[in-house]
Amino acid sequence: MPVPKNKYPDNWREFSLLIRYGRAKGKCEICGAENGKPHPKTGSKTFLACAHLDNTGGVCTCYKTTGRKCAIPEHVVAACQVCHYNIDKEYRVFKRAYREPPRNSMRYKVFISTILIGAGNLLHFVL
Numbered sequence: 001m002p003v004p005k006n007k008y009p010d011n012w013r014e015f016s017l018l019i020r021y022g023r024a025k026g027k028c029e030i031c032g033a034e035n036g037k038p039h040p041k042t043g044s045k046t047f048l049a050c051a052h053l054d055n056t057g058g059v060c061t062c063y064k065t066t067g068r069k070c071a072i073p074e075h076v077v078a079a080c081q082v083c084h085y086n087i088d089k090e091y092r093v094f095k096r097a098y099r100e101p102p103r104n105s106m107r108y109k110v111f112i113s114t115i116l117i118g119a120g121n122l123l124h125f126v127l
Contacts, residue, residue, distance in 0.1 A: 003063070009071040016050035024048070024078035033080040041082060051079040051087045 009015065020026065026035045028048060033039050035048040053075055054060040060075035062068065079087060 003069060007063070007067065008069045011071060012069075015071040019050045019073065019076055020048045020078045023073065027078070028080035028083055029077045030079055030083040033082070035080075039080060039082060044081075046080045048078050048080060049084050050076050051084045052076055053087070055087060055090050 020035070023029075026048065027033065028046070031040065033041075033046045035046055037046055038044065039046045052058070052060050052063070052069055054063050054069075060070060060072070062070035062072070062075065077087075085092075
């Protein structure tokens with residue numbers, strides 16, 4: 001869950017169970033992998049999750065407009081870990097590209113100097 005828990009509806013647990021086991025009958029709605037059984041592609045145990053379709057081009061814009069995830073059945077899909085990762089891939093790539101690097105790395109020093117120079121500060125760093 002890359003979004004903090006408090007950004008989800010209060011009834012999220014019940015809603016997620018209804019989607020995963022009521023509507024999807026314990027199977028991934030994208031690839032058909034069964035919950036608790038070996039995944040057809042990876043061979044690892046399958047875990048279903050309720051994934052929001054709020055990536056670019058997705059049907060759900062609730063988080064972008066309200067700052068909270070929604071509990072609208074048409075805006076979610078029951079997905080195994082592989083398909084859920086692929087749904088969120090664009091978001092994960094974006095976050096990885098813009099997250100702060102480890103403080104002891106050269107990349108961090110470049111990151112900080114770029115921020116300071118971009119902010120208009122004329123500081124010189126000894127790298």
